Structures are given as C-alpha cells and as structure tokens.
Amino acid sequence: MSTAQGARARARQEITAAIKEAARRQLAQEGAAKLSLRAVARELGMVSSALYRYFPSRDDLLTALIIDAYDSLGEAAERARDAACEAPPAARWIAVCEAVRGWALGHPHEYALIYGSPVPGYAAPDTTVPAAARIGLVLIGIVRDAHQGPGLTYLPLPAELRPEAERMAADFAADLPPETAAPLVAAWAQLIGLIGFELFGQFNRVVEDREAFFRHAAGRLAESVGLAP
C-alpha cells in the first residue's frame, strides 16, 4: 500500500514537473502574459481540465514557476558562495554576483519572470517571499562574515536615513550595524539592474566586454557595502 502511494506520488511529481517544464517553454516563446493552460495541456497531450488536478488555476502555475526561478537563482548563488568560502569576503561577493549574472544569462526568460515587468492581472502571493529572499540572504551573509572577521567599513548614517536604516537592520540583519542596511539593499537592486540592462539589450552598442565591465562593477558594489577591496 505504501508502495502504491509512493508510485502515485512519484507519478504526480513527474507530471507536475512535466507541466512546469512545458510552461517554461511557453514562457520563453510567448511570454508570461500569454501563458495559457490550454497550450500547456496541448503540448503534453492532455486535456486542459486535467491540469487543474495539479494547479488550481493559471495563476497558481505562474506562482510555481516564479518560486522555482527564485529557488534556482538562490541555489546558484549559494553554490558560488560555498565554492568561494576560502576567499576573502570581497572576492566571495564578486563570485556570487557573477553566478547571479551567469544564471540570468542562462535563464533569461525566468529572469524576466521574476525581475522583469509584472504580469498584468497577476499579483505574486506571499508564498513567493521566502524564495525571493534567498539571494538577499546570501549577500547579507557575506557582509556578516566580513563584519565578524576581517572587518567592515562604512560611512556614517545621514540623519534623515537613520530611522529607516534601523528598521531595515532590525528586520533582516539585526547583528549588523544599521549603517550597512541601506547600502546592502541598494547594492542588491543595483546588481539586478546591471544584469537586466545587459540581458534586455540596453548595453547593445554601449558595453562590449561585458565580463570585464561586470566584474569591475561587482567589485565596486562590494566596496559600496563596506567589503575591503
């Protein structure tokens, strides 16, 4: 009986994975706005109503794809961090940035899904938050290591930012000085901005040697969060 349940559960997982895979293909071809359950079902030789056993609605399928993308990106970042665990924090920071860029170049449509324009009529539920936070936690962790180890440099907080900085630090980096909270969040957004510009074509005819440019920018981001060069 447990075998039968195991087999059923396995089949269910396989079909779920096949649905998501087909949906990702559709994502690449038509974009998230046009993701359609019927087209996914057609590609799998299923009937559209059968998909509702696996995803209660089209939006739930989208949510699953978003969570998968965040997790895939987070995993790539964590692997890069672990591979560079012997290096000083600034080098580890750069390695993680390059891993994020590498993931984005390898998964452009999933990148667009999570960091591109919102899908009209869709609002990501709170269940996406933990997956979305993974990459942020990796970046915070590197700064934390530097704070507990070789040291962190930071500029004094301007008065107008102090309340917000203290709130941010209390929320997600209670053990770090509040001076680092805003630069960290800004560096995170700026990292994604750099990658998005490359991915979405804004660097065409502007930046040629993208690797060298990005490595340098990532290094300056590391400095901006207080990591010693």
Add this chain to the structure above:
Amino acid sequence: MSTAQGARARARQEITAAIKEAARRQLAQEGAAKLSLRAVARELGMVSSALYRYFPSRDDLLTALIIDAYDSLGEAAERARDAACEAPPAARWIAVCEAVRGWALGHPHEYALIYGSPVPGYAAPDTTVPAAARIGLVLIGIVRDAHQGPGLTYLPLPAELRPEAERMAADFAADLPPETAAPLVAAWAQLIGLIGFELFGQFNRVVEDREAFFRHAAGRLAESVGLAP
C-alpha cells in the same frame, strides 16, 4: 489648398495622438505583449484596417510608444537638470535621479515598456536609440560639468578594464577621462535597477521610506561617478 493640406495634416496628427493615447491605456491594462491594433481601434470607434493608415503594423505602433516614453523620460530629466543648474554637480545629479524616479512612478507602464522585459517577438529598431540615449546624455553632461568645473575624483583603471573603458569613452564621452566611463554606465544601469525594484514590488516589506532610501542611494551613485559629495 495649403489651408486644406494644413488642416489635413493637423487632423492626421490629432488622430495619431489619439491612437497612441488609446494604446497607452491598453498598455496599462493588458501589457505590451497583448497590445492589439483591433482593441485600439475598437476603443476609438474605428475599424482596425483604418489604423494601418497611421501605423503600418502593430510593431510600428509599439516603436512609437517606446520612443515617446524615452522622450518623455528624457525631457523630465532635462527639466530637472535645468532647474538645478545653479546647484553643484552632485546635487544636480541627485535632482535628475529623483526626476527619473518621479517620472517612473507617474508612468509605470511606460517605464515597464522601455526598461522591463522585452516584448516577445518584437525587436526595437535603431530608430529608438537616440531617444533612449537622452537620459544617458543628461547624466554624462553632469559629470562633464564637474570635470570642467569643481573637479572630478576617480579611481585608477584596473588593467583588464582599460581597453573597454577607452573604447566606451571614445564612443560617448571623448572629453572625459576614461576612468569615468565604466562607472557612469554602471551608475545609469544601477539607477534604473533601483527604480525598477521599487516599481515592480521588490521593495515591498523591505524598504518603507522610499524617498529617503532613494535620495541616499542617488547620492552614493553620484559619488561612484566621481562627483564630490
């Protein structure tokens, strides 16, 4: 006869403007991927084939919207620059950044059109390049003023970035030291990244006081391109 032609030209311009306005409304509701000439025509009480007198294809309408958006953003940036022409370069830089953010918050769907995910099946033609460059020229101009006036500080170029930096400087900032080229381009991408994160909801539950956070980040971007604080 010249009167008649003038009236005709005026009517044509008015209808063109009405079409773009309706298309922008559609953009806000359905997204760029689903922009359809038919829906635009319906909203205007026209027949879809009549639109082809004004825009040869859906892609041409999209291109016109993109150029308009870049121009609108560029104008906002230029106005902010001119309004702050008495202020020191760093303050002018921040004023321009805040104007860009203000424009984005006021025109989120046009922002998504130019800086968000690419529209599947659409490739922006070269005719969009001059409009897209306007905002960049404003930022470069501020750095140029600082270079010719109060002075600019910059770090030495790492060897691996020198060829690319010299190429970039020769392309769009021949009168500036090559050391500033890469930081300028990076700051431009990072500025858009910051704004995109706020606009697309990544700062939900992370940044509360968005104005203070952004002003601080813009100030640090100014420093990153060598403007004295």
Add this chain to the structure above:
DNA sequence: GTCTATAACGAGATAGAC
C-alpha cells in the same frame, strides 16, 4: 480517493467573405 475525458459557459480574438 485519484485521475482523465467530455462537454459546456461566457468572453474575447481572428480570418475572410461580402
């Protein structure tokens, strides 16, 4: 209980004849 298939709904897009 778990799944797939059929059929249908209301809404909307689309192609082509006229």
Add this chain to the structure above:
DNA sequence: GTCTATCTCGTTATAGAC
C-alpha cells in the same frame, strides 16, 4: 467597413476508469 463563422481562453460540472 461590416458581418459571420471559427478560433482561442480559463474555468466548471459531470461522468467514468483505475
């Protein structure tokens, strides 16, 4: 420019296979 016939879509109700 108009009309119609035929597509698409998400979603649900229902029936039946395993």
